[in-house]
Amino acid sequence: MIKRKGFIFALLLTFTMMTVAACGSNNSSSSDHENEKVDEDITLQALIGAGLAQPMDELIEMYEEQTGVKVEVNYNNNAGLVGQLEMSKQGDVFIPGSQRVIDSMKEAGHVEDDVFGPLAFHTPIILVAKDNPKNIVSIEDLAQSGLTIAIPNREGTPLGQSAYEMFEELGITELVEKNEIITAQTGSEAVMAIMSGEVDAAISELAAFQKNREKLDAAQIDPDLNVLHAFMGTVISYSEQKEAATEFLQFLEKEAPAVFQYHGYNIKGEIHQ
DSSP: OHHHHHHHHHHHHHHHHHHHHHHHHHHHHHHHHHHHHHHHOOEEEEEEEGGGHHHHHHHHHHHHHHHOOEEEEEEEOHHHHHHHHHHHOOOSEEEOSOHHHHHHHHHTTSEEEEEEEEEEEEOEEEEEETTOTTOOOSGGGGGSTTOEEEEEOTTTOHHHHHHHHHHHHHTOHHHHHTSEEEEESSHHHHHHHHHTTSOSEEEEEHHHHHHTTTTEEEEOOOTTTOOOEEEEEEEETTOSOHHHHHHHHHHHHHHHHHHHHHTTOBSSOOOOO
């Protein structure tokens, strides 16, 4: 009888040890799996034009929900984006406010050859106060004396570049510059200047007028004169996640036009070279 109890005890002890070992193995496997999942998590670093923030925030949220991929964004004007990329040589996705910037960065080797888009177009417009008290109906009217005008940064923004190209085409640059010019670092700052009554007119983006129709009026620019800039995207040459960056850009190429159109942007313009 004693021997039988000893045998049963031995079996129980063996079973217990096997169970403990199995649990340990399962815990180890689970831990390894969790580590693999963490290793597979992807966070993309995107450098994007400041004027695209609202629609891009919406698109990024859509992409993160669909894929689980995280997208961290640095919004800045074109000059700021270029400076950051040249200095840091880091990032995955590059979407400035103009195709021209991509072209120059491609020549310098900072971005890849493949370009995705256009997602939409920067379309300059002249914003004025409600009821247009200065009677500004065309870009030529910005040459009249005594005005205060907000113009986005000429070197750093596509809107500023477009404005001065149009002034030069019309031969009115000197006359415009005799007025008081407030340089805005982004199109949004130009909108704030006209909204606050600080200026008589502001060069800004068509979408800004669409959002503020009840508060502002606008003077359209002759389509034959207006200078549009395309929003395009590309992969940064220094990215270590080029496949994931490409997939994100492919998503944008498909989904972005509808979202940008909803936010008042022009999606049918022509790329200005």
